[in-house]
Amino acid sequence: DADVTQTPRNRITKTGKRIMLECSQTKGHDRMYWYRQDPGLGLRLIYYSFDVKDINKGEISDGYSVSRQAQAKFSLSLESAIPNQTALYFCATSDQRGPETQYFGPGTRLLVL
Amino acid sequence: AQTVTQSQPEMSVQEAETVTLSCTYDTSESNYYLFWYKQPPSRQMILVIRQEAYKQQNATENRFSVNFQKAAKSFSLKISDSQLGDTAMYFCAFMKRSAGNQFYFGTGTSLTVIP
Numbered sequence: 001d002a003d004v005t006q007t008p009r010n011r012i013t014k015t016g017k018r019i020m021l022e023c024s025q026t027k028g029h030d031r032m033y034w035y036r037q038d039p040g041l042g043l044r045l046i047y048y049s050f051d052v053k054d055i056n057k058g059e060i061s062d063g064y065s066v067s068r069q070a071q072a073k074f075s076l077s078l079e080s081a082i083p084n085q086t087a088l089y090f091c092a093t094s095d096q097r098g099p100e101t102q103y104f105g106p107g108t109r110l111l112v113l
Numbered sequence: 114a115q116t117v118t119q120s121q122p123e124m125s126v127q128e129a130e131t132v133t134l135s136c137t138y139d140t141s142e143s144n145y146y147l148f149w150y151k152q153p154p155s156r157q158m159i160l161v162i163r164q165e166a167y168k169q170q171n172a173t174e175n176r177f178s179v180n181f182q183k184a185a186k187s188f189s190l191k192i193s194d195s196q197l198g199d200t201a202m203y204f205c206a207f208m209k210r211s212a213g214n215q216f217y218f219g220t221g222t223s224l225t226v227i228p
Contacts, residue, residue: 040122040220042219042221043204043218044218092158092216096214100163100210100214101160102208106155107156107157109156
């Protein structure tokens with residue numbers, strides 16, 4: 001089984017709709033991250049969380065919110081989706097006690113019409 | 114702010130040959146890490162290799178090795194004996210210890226291995 005899972009894998013939604021992307025991990029890591037990937041721009045950080053009570057904005061947090069429901073779960077919400085939020089979204093985890101490496105989920109492809 | 118630059122949007126290499134992907138970064142930090150990630154068509158992000166800035170020795174991982182030039186802020190990836198499965202997008206990434214292990218990614222290099 002995959003260590004970092006994301007649901008859904010693909011999603012099509014309409015402008016103005018609320019949508020939630022979910023991330024779960026079985027690695028026991030304390031830190032979790034949300035990125036978006038756009039063609040030609042690489043990956044950009046949206047939000048990150050060091051533990052359940054510690055959430056921080058990343059480079060491009062406007063239009064997004066997150067919830068760390070448990071150490072293993074980190075959700076990303078688009079309160080009112082807009083077309084320029086069409087992108088590939090990745091969740092990642094890391095362990096402050098271990099190697100300085102982030103481990104990525106399989107990604108969620110989101111299309112906002 | 115940290116920036117990571119990959120100046121080669123696309124590259125190709127013949128199977129079994131060697132190819133080098135370039136990456137430069139800009140930082141005033143002294144304690145940081147550098148990474149290369151691979152993203153095949155499956156879109157999964159896969160760690161290829163990592164380098165601690167305080168280590169002078171270049172990291173190697175089987176057919177993958179880096180040329181880390183700290184003074185020049187350069188971190189290139191060399192792939193030896195290229196295989197068809199190496200066809201992917203490759204991202205260089207920088208991480209500084211002082212800000213929650215935030216990663217900064219380059220824009221990627223698309224590598225095609227030609228049979």
